[in-house]
Amino acid sequence: xxxxxxxxxxxxxxxxxxxxxxxxxxxxxxxxxxxxxxxxxxxxxxxxxxxxxxxxxxxxxxxxx
Numbered sequence: 001x002x003x004x005x006x007x008x009x010x011x012x013x014x015x016x017x018x019x020x021x022x023x024x025x026x027x028x029x030x031x032x033x034x035x036x037x038x039x040x041x042x043x044x045x046x047x048x049x050x051x052x053x054x055x056x057x058x059x060x061x062x063x064x065x
Contacts, residue, residue: 007040009033020044 030036
C-alpha cells in the first residue's frame with residue numbers, strides 16, 4: 001500500500017524542519033533534506049501504523065458528514 005502526503009518544510013538555523021499537512025501533529029527534523037524525509041516517514045509510521053500488524057487489510061469508507 002502506498003500513501004502520498006504533503007510535507008511543509010523549511011531550513012532552520014541548524015536543521016531542516018518539516019510537518020505533514022494532513023497530520024500537523026507529526027513534525028520532525030533532519031541535518032539534510034534527505035534525512036528529514038526519512039525521519040518524516042518513520043515518524044508517520046510510528047504515529048499512525050505502530051499497532052497495526054503487517055498482514056492488515058484496507059477498506060475505503062464513505063462518511064456522510
